[in-house]
Amino acid sequence: MAGTDIELRHLRAFASVARHRSFSRAAEELLITQPALSRTIAQLENRLDVQLLDRSSRHVELTDTGAQFLEHTERALADVDTALAVVRHRATLRLGFGWLLPDPWAQRTVSRFEEHTGASVTLTRTDDPVQALRQHTVDVALVRGDAEVPTGMRAVRLYDEPRVAVCSEHSQLTRFPHLDWADVPYWPLVVNTVSGTTGPWSWPAERRPAEIIETANYDEWLETVAANRGIGIVPEVAQRRTKHPALRFVPLVDAPPSPVSLVHLPGTQRSLIRRFLEAALRSTPE
Structure with missing residues (x-):
């Protein structure tokens, strides 16, 4: 039966591409590579036996079927997120930083993340945020400067400071x-x-x-x-x-300028980290 083996990752991938009208921006949001995202969307379309996205133009567009499917997908994901929020209020994400969290970015990010997820953020001051991440004493590290990201870690650049x-x-x-x-x-x-x-x-x-x-x-x-x-x-x-x-x-x-980035380990607190990165990117200075 078509659709019986569809997973949440398929729906989240489709919703992200549809929202951004871009595979590259959606891949960044979902913390996966663009080829992996393309495979996920292809799996979804194959399992539904329909075309949801039109890739023939310069920008990704929804087909008529895709637009209808997006409405139901967003409602379904909202229901799932609501259910998860019931237990997430007990969850905590640990943000490590070396000195002086940037303002007002930090306050906006924490407030937005806690409001949207029900989870809480613990702020941890440490001399070496990357080492703390490596030792799993923090979940996300705020890093300044343009040093190379250590092997096995991922970084999302937020903005530049003068x-x-x-x-x-x-x-x-x-x-x-x-x-x-x-x-x-x-x-x-x-x-x-x-x-x-x-x-x-x-x-x-x-x-x-x-x-x-x-x-x-x-x-x-x-x-x-x-x-x-x-x-x-x-x-x-x-x-x-x-x-x-x-x-x-x-x-x-x-x-x-001095770049400001968030660094994390893939596979750890993945859902919470994805939501935190979303909040962080939306709180960056314009």
Whole structure:
């Protein structure tokens, strides 16, 4: 009998493609590859023995049958999600971060996720969010910077943060109206080697800062800069959120933006993570 072996993954895949009118965006939302998504949709159409999507145009469109099927699919998925919410209120997703969750993104994401799923979010501050993810002490890690994603993990890039320079109130840099990115290597640079976004890796080998002062976490980095051991480079959220009487912030010109991403392990808390990523992407700055 046609349709008896259809699974929820088929329906969610179809609904996502229909909503986005795009296989690539739907694949990103569902945390699967585009070929895998195409196979899932093909399985659904074969098992129903109907064509649901028209792929002949530049954009994916619904056939008349597909449009009718989508109405029933969305109702069915809504009923399933409602049933799951009854038990999800006991579920918790652990979000790991190294320092200063970006605002208002974090507040919007957590609020939207908890409202739509009934689950709760536990915020876990850790010096190394990726290591915490590897040790399964968090489910999702907020990561700043453009370091490579470790093998076996997946990352979803949210948006980019502008950077700003920071120095001690006694630093010569306070006399400058701004600092050019190209001139940063001429200053001693204080680097958070664990979760920092700017370090010697941020420049080509022949143009890297001559003097690097290494620290192991944000607090050490902060106090080292305040002690006038060197300058630091951070996302501008630090300027708004860090209150330290010995620090001064200086505009940074022509600096590359600092990417913000969510990293997770596939196969762990998959449904909750998918819903959290949906909330996170919808909360990103425009």
